[in-house]
Amino acid sequence: MQRLEKLELIWQSLPLLGEGVLVTMTLTISLLGVGLLLGIPVALGQAYGPRPVRLLMSSYERFFRAMPILVLLIVCFYGLGFWGIYVPAFGTAVVVFGLHSSAYQSQIFRGAIQAIKEGQLLAARALGMSRLQAIRYIVLPQALRLSLPGWSNEYSGVLKDTSFVFAIGVTELTRQGWQIAMRTREIFLVFITVAVIYLILTYLGTWLLERIERRLSVPGLAGQRREEHGRVI
Numbered sequence: 001m002q003r004l005e006k007l008e009l010i011w012q013s014l015p016l017l018g019e020g021v022l023v024t025m026t027l028t029i030s031l032l033g034v035g036l037l038l039g040i041p042v043a044l045g046q047a048y049g050p051r052p053v054r055l056l057m058s059s060y061e062r063f064f065r066a067m068p069i070l071v072l073l074i075v076c077f078y079g080l081g082f083w084g085i086y087v088p089a090f091g092t093a094v095v096v097f098g099l100h101s102s103a104y105q106s107q108i109f110r111g112a113i114q115a116i117k118e119g120q121l122l123a124a125r126a127l128g129m130s131r132l133q134a135i136r137y138i139v140l141p142q143a144l145r146l147s148l149p150g151w152s153n154e155y156s157g158v159l160k161d162t163s164f165v166f167a168i169g170v171t172e173l174t175r176q177g178w179q180i181a182m183r184t185r186e187i188f189l190v191f192i193t194v195a196v197i198y199l200i201l202t203y204l205g206t207w208l209l210e211r212i213e214r215r216l217s218v219p220g221l222a223g224q225r226r227e228e229h230g231r232v233i
Contacts, residue, residue: 020176034098039105047113064103077168093165108150112143152209
């Protein structure tokens with residue numbers, strides 16, 4: 001009887017956990033978008049920029065990769081408050097996570113850009129394209145496709161890292177689970193449920209990105225990449 005009561009308690013908590021899932025996914029998609037918009041220019045600067053630009057982009061990338069995300073989050077949120085600047089916790093999380101993610105995404109994109117043969121750029125220039133046009137129309141479309149496997153991995157990591165926003169008061173999935181656990185005193189069952197939800201979200205997201213990767217794969221080039229990594233084509 002007691003076990004049934006506990007299961008019923010978890011069932012009644014699902015709508016609240018669903019609200020937490022909505023916040024978690026909104027945060028994940030938003031910060032991945034920010035990371036994408038910032039990561040591509042950083043990667044291009046490292047791959048094609050003059051020496052000062054390469055140094056600047058590399059410094060940016062190394063700084064944000066070196067900083068623990070929780071430290072950045074707390075410093076930015078409470079630091080801005082110290083100076084009298086109020087930014088909502090959700091907005092702070094999107095910006096801080098976006099900057100952090102952009103550093104990792106830039107390396108995904110840089111690796112994909114460098115996988116494009118230099119001969120393609122030379123051929124584009126021979127056809128009358130400028131360097132910028134060649135990068136925009138020849139390199140980037142292929143590089144973005146090749147980045148999808150790494151981007152899938154970034155999605156998985158970022159989704160789990162969103163639990164850190166618990167520290168600045170954003171009520172996402174983990175915080176929602178904690179509040180339910182404190183109210184019901186069923187910490188184990190609640191967090192087992194939270195863990196299962198994270199597992200489902202991770203699986204669905206990576207499955208979707210794998211489907212997109214297969215649909216958008218570059219004929220021939222994808223097989224070449226797999227062969228280079230010793231995988232079966």
